[in-house]
Amino acid sequence: MTTERIAEFFRTRRPDGPCLVVDREVVRDNYTAFRRALPNSDIFYAVKANPAPQILELLAGLGSNFDCASVAEIEMALEAGATPDRISFGNTIKKERDIARAHALGVNLFAVDCHEEVEKISRAAPGARVFCRVLTDGEGAEWPLSRKFGCVPAMAVDVLVYAHQLGLASYGVSFHVGSQMTKVEAWDAALSDAKRVFAQLAKQGIHLQMVNMGGGFPTKYLRDVPTAEAYGQAIFAALSRHFGNQLPRTIIEPGRGMVGNAGVIKSEVVLISKKSDDDKHRWVFLDIGKFGGLAETMDEAIRYPIRTERDDDEMEPCVLAGPTCDSADVMYEKNMYPLPISLTIGDEVLIEGTGAYTTTYASVAFNGFEPLKSYVI
């Protein structure tokens, strides 16, 4: 996943310290693959995955819409050239004054998952479109999905009726099957729930129009993942199964699937050592870790491909850790990482599949280390 353009950048620019390089051509290819796989769905890029202005500008130019988590992200999407009608304020947890700011900027599509949020929107963005997020179980996802977002389908019906009563446009439902979801069937159960909410509301004369199928589309880390095409087919089949020939407008919100495989982090081996003479395993310390951008190694959840110039040599499992004085800054220990026996202090390592959820996760200055630098080429 280190493209020739990225390799060329590292060869010629040689920036000091860890940095992420994102290849726009890969982002463009991913966008095209999603377009082809789900030609009838509108793409709302999840800005939180990587809000680099050049990525937002590229996607705005290609016709993408934007799923934003905050007013700052809405402003970035507008700055990149998106019109407000192409923006969704997709966070279910919003301050009322932020809803008002988004509304003043022209945004008219808001996520909710409870009565309280509906009340805020009815006051701060009267008449706006709302969609209600429904809880799913996230089974099969690599990044844990808690019960944090969404409500049970029965409550979603009540929430959308309430929105209607308060003068909002009850527009649809959303769900999220869990990030880095590798089971293409996962969308089926959620679409079944969505259809039931549609039917319940129709009985009350409220006709929903949209299903926001969220993100979850995986990027390839170490294991193979299904193609966008396979997802597209499975999702379209599930849609037809549940909605018949009355297909709603559908939205997808790829983040990781759009930019994950487009980025590579260059890092340096700072130290390789053992804890005792008879220690079976070496500790390899990089100049980036959990607090420098690789937060998704938390609980060893995401396992990035790591490339070195010595990958033809014999490998052995190592503990992999970051450079800070924090004992929690260890990336892979329970499930150690195979690295070349010949790996040496000062070697460069490339951490692939790091285009999503790295730059913005980096800490401001933990241990005095700078945040992750980023280049979009």
Added chain:
Amino acid sequence: MTTERIAEFFRTRRPDGPCLVVDREVVRDNYTAFRRALPNSDIFYAVKANPAPQILELLAGLGSNFDCASVAEIEMALEAGATPDRISFGNTIKKERDIARAHALGVNLFAVDCHEEVEKISRAAPGARVFCRVLTDGEGAEWPLSRKFGCVPAMAVDVLVYAHQLGLASYGVSFHVGSQMTKVEAWDAALSDAKRVFAQLAKQGIHLQMVNMGGGFPTKYLRDVPTAEAYGQAIFAALSRHFGNQLPRTIIEPGRGMVGNAGVIKSEVVLISKKSDDDKHRWVFLDIGKFGGLAETMDEAIRYPIRTERDDDEMEPCVLAGPTCDSADVMYEKNMYPLPISLTIGDEVLIEGTGAYTTTYASVAFNGFEPLKSYVI
């Protein structure tokens, strides 16, 4: 722990969004308490706990030394008025060019825990003093201590002999009993190990002079913790027990213990909701979470005291979560947090004991949210 000065700040300044306020008077009191409790130990403030310039200046003025994790932290300590002889480069994982920069800035005291690091220092800071970190088990600490730092005592002997052979000044040993350590006896076993390393090296004609007893001194969160005086007595007793009347120079590195209880974060309740009509527990969402500065709630490790203006009302356990679209951004769920039943959206909450390990941990811009603002008064 919300001092009158902090309360006054919030009353009069009313900053928008979450922010940390640190009371310098509490830091001063903590410094004095450490001085009194361990009058024969040199205090090296762990800059990573909170590197705010005003805190570093205050401590520099009081005579503190500084434990630094990076060149940036060394520069901050110098900027605050510390001379290089009052600075320790305490990270065992250092790039050779960073060692050279520290050495060029006049720093002459370096941590090591392996032969490889000794080699780097012998090249980049010839003749410098080194101390070797010894592994301890961290039992009884609230923040997990992994095997990331240190080596077994037998290997520490070899490492210090090697340093001596390479022309470095083998100066001492260090250990860290684990952060937020509430067992005063924890220092005893580590000091016993330290003494054995001293004795082994003495047999080879190398006379160590210093024991760096690290940090670990707790701050009061919800549970009571022993006083600095109790720690001082236990540590002095252990020192005497193991070193007799040949007491080495001792160093302590308080971070959390110096600034933790001096800071209070003001946050706002963004949303209170349930996931279903028969949900037993409410979810309370704040405008700060795991990625906005409260990273130490990871695995629900650190449990901060939370104050509201309704604390006289009846309480009930709630799930407490942050404002981002990340499902991992939940602070207390397995062990729910009691909050007033009357708590309302828009209410202000004060999160106490947040002076350490908050500002620098905050993510750069995750979900577009600004890093935690900080005021030192």
